[in-house]
Amino acid sequence: MALFVHLTPAANAARIRRSGIRAVSRGPDGSKGVFCFPVLPSYTLTHQWLRELARHGGPRGLVAVHLRLPDTASVTVGHYSNRPGRAHTDVTASEAVRRTAALDDPRGWEVFVPRSVTRAEIHRVRAVRQVTGWRYFPDSNGREPCTCYGCRVRGEYGSRRLRRRRPHPFDGPAPATPVLLRRIEEAGDPGDPAELRAALRWLGTRRRGPLDRVARLADHPDPTVRAALAEAVGPWRTPGAEALLRRLAEDSDEDVREAVDLTDRLGGD
Structure with a gap:
């Protein structure tokens, strides 16, 4: 046994x-x-x-x-x-x-x-002793804590003091979807990677998103933008999101493929 x-x-x-x-x-x-x-x-x-x-x-x-x-x-x-x-x-x-x-x-x-x-x-x-083990991830001790939307835990002991001491660029309410889409359009064609990644980061906090307006970024020449697109679309429940993720899963860049692996949509595929 x-x-x-x-x-x-x-x-x-x-x-x-x-x-x-x-x-x-x-x-x-x-x-x-x-x-x-x-x-x-x-x-x-x-x-x-x-x-x-x-x-x-x-x-x-x-x-x-x-x-x-x-x-x-x-x-x-x-x-x-x-x-x-x-x-x-x-x-x-x-x-x-x-x-x-x-x-x-x-x-x-x-x-x-x-x-x-x-x-x-x-x-x-x-x-069992309540002080055993690691928090967040192995070897996290000694690293600067992240206070982004995805890492922070609402109501966790000391979280408010930590956010006050180390504010994150994405703190505060997310911009409206039309505002983010306007930023993507104003970034140009193919578009400034930094501006596109910032807009996609906010779009990734939603459960649904304007898939038809951002799908073209799957052909962006900068792989960091394609990876940001995969991470943004991952949590979406918009029809067609899974098909786009499968396409990005076959991207020529390893980081883009890994970004798709980090989403839970294609977990066992």
Whole structure:
């Protein structure tokens, strides 16, 4: 039997002891299941995800749920970034433990069980030290914090003081879509890359966008503009957005293709 640990808010402990862990998390391919990590000899590595998950874990902190899975159980293992060379692959539970233990640096790696975990598979639920692990990403300690729209967390302890001390250029309300489209038109043809990237950055904060007005930028000669277009269109639910992303996924520039990989629209494709 392979032993894993699942970190969850303490408020869920009683329910988990009673009925197991529900499959509510979304995996790399969009399926529902449970994230966990192999129990390694190192306490710190085993519970490395605790501080990052604790940012949204509730006032009572997190608890560690140890679960035993059959060695032949189907899981996926990979790095949370899901980048080439670190993407999630289908393996057995025992193989996931072996691969993770063999890594020189297993920080940021995770195991996904594509189903719920039954009560019979729960080994124990215990308290865990709340100061273990990394926040934001491995090796983030010592780096200047980012206060952009995508990185900051509303209501996080000290976030208001941090934004006041380190204001970000994109702070404040986003310009209206017509204003951004006017900036794109005024940037010229093919257009100033800096102006286009700035406008696309704001358009990327929306759930839908003017796809027909920005699709031409997929042919822009500057790859940084094409990458910015991929990042902006990624969260859109506008009809035709997926087709444009697939086109950008075949771009000749590696950074553009990687920008598409960072979006969750084409996660498993």
